[in-house]
Amino acid sequence: MTLRSLGFNSAKSDTALFMRFTPTSKTYVLVYVDDIIITSSSSSEIISLIAHLNNKFSLKDLGPLHYFLGIEVQHHSDGGILLSQSKYIRDLLHKTNLLDSKPQPTPMVSGLKLTADGSFSVQDPTHYRSIVGALQYITVTRPEISFSVNKVCQFMHKPQEHHWRAVKRILRYLQGSITYGLHIKPSQQLHIMGFCDSDWGSDPDDRKSTTGYCVYLGPNLVSWSSKKQVVVSRSSTEAEYRGLAAVTADILWLQNLLKELRVPVALPRIYCDNLGAVHLTANPVMHSRTKHFELDLHFVRDKVLSRELVVIHLPAEFQVADILTKAISNPQFTTFRSKLKVSSASTMSLKGGVKGICQTGS
Known part of the structure; x- marks a missing residue:
């Protein structure tokens, strides 16, 4: 198109x-x-x-479509586009005096668990909130930093020095990957695939779990989330099932949108690496240990029984949503970042944009 x-x-x-x-x-x-x-x-x-x-x-005609709401659009030779925020990131790095800093290979140290307390309060909480707010907007084209940004967002009310160090780590990662962005390419196969994962009881302060999911339309990533669950899950299966419910709701919304756009799609598939959660989607027996999350249980199971979606077990090493639930090692991070379709403009064959009409004058 x-x-x-x-x-x-x-x-x-x-x-x-x-x-x-x-x-x-x-x-x-x-x-x-x-x-x-x-x-x-x-x-x-x-x-x-x-x-x-x-x-x-x-x-007023301002030429090709290259920039929209702070998002840069670069056209690819295969007919696809690369969505990036290079200028926005450079401006943010300049604001924090980190434009010439040493880049980092990942946005968070592997295995790091941030806590509410552990150091002194930052001198300027307003500055912390401003930078973290800017990082939130960058996740529009950089899904791989969603988990790290979500974590530092949880300490807006009382930011401390170790939280600020975590923010600077994210900025240094962005400094080394300024040209990266989200690659979207045309495809004739518009099937919906969802990947969901949960890190059970991962928050050391309240033992709430973190859920992450990503949704693909054909080969393209179109939706993703990294979020702490609102209640404490009593088992890893419960934590994973709450993630299943979250990605199911997102896929149903996407299905309705595509229906309005008159775009036909095949039966959606959700991939989960917790075998217990996958079995619960099809098991008609309600066990006492599942009664405390019956709403999520019935919600997903009803969609499976009505053949509106299929839930499939996936080995943990292939679970791309893992990047949205925890800080992982550099090799694993690089692999999953690629699967999220985040790539560098320097590795792509780019071409001139399509001629367009932009901002008007009165």
Whole structure:
């Protein structure tokens, strides 16, 4: 599909998605305030739509689509795109005086467990919160830092020096991978695959577990999450099952969106490395040890029994969602980062962007 960007002054809503279907083409329009992206299977349809909008609004052609809401778009020779935030990362490194710092191979030391207490409070908590807030936005194109950023976010209320050291580790990792971004490429096979994992009782302060999951549409990563569970899980199976429920809800939302976009998809599959949790999705017997998480249990099981999705066991060494639940070693991190489709612009064959229309004047 061809991508075009444009803008106009009188947009009324924050975010909206419009669709237009003809017998020979599909056209989608994404509107965020006064910034717009148009994509279509027909270039002539895009030209016609832009001409129609130009009759009603003042538009200005600023060339190819390269930048949108702080996200850089680089076009790949295979028809795909690389979404990155190199400029945003450089600005953040300059703000923290780490632009020339020694890079690190991973965003967090393997096996590190951050605690609420253990050192002195930082001198400027506001600065800590500002930097961590910026790191949260970078996870839009850098899913591999989601776990590390989620951990340092948990100490916003009372940041200490060892928390700040963890933040600087993330920044030094980004310093060595500024050109990396999320690679999205066209594909004819639009099957949905979800990977979920949980690190049971991993928080040393409250023994709550961390859940991580990632969802692929065909070969492309489209959704991911790293989050501490809201309640304490009494077993590793329970922790994993709560992760199953989270990724199931996300996949159902994605299915509904694709249905509205008239995109047919095959039966979704979820891969989990906990055999007990996988067995519970199909076991009709309610054991007493599972009654304290019955809602999640029934939610996932109902979807499995109605054949809306399939849950499959996956050996732990192949569980890509592991990168979203804990700090892992450098070799494992590098392998899973690649599986998340995060790559460097220097390793890709890039080409010029598609001509587009951007911000307007009044």
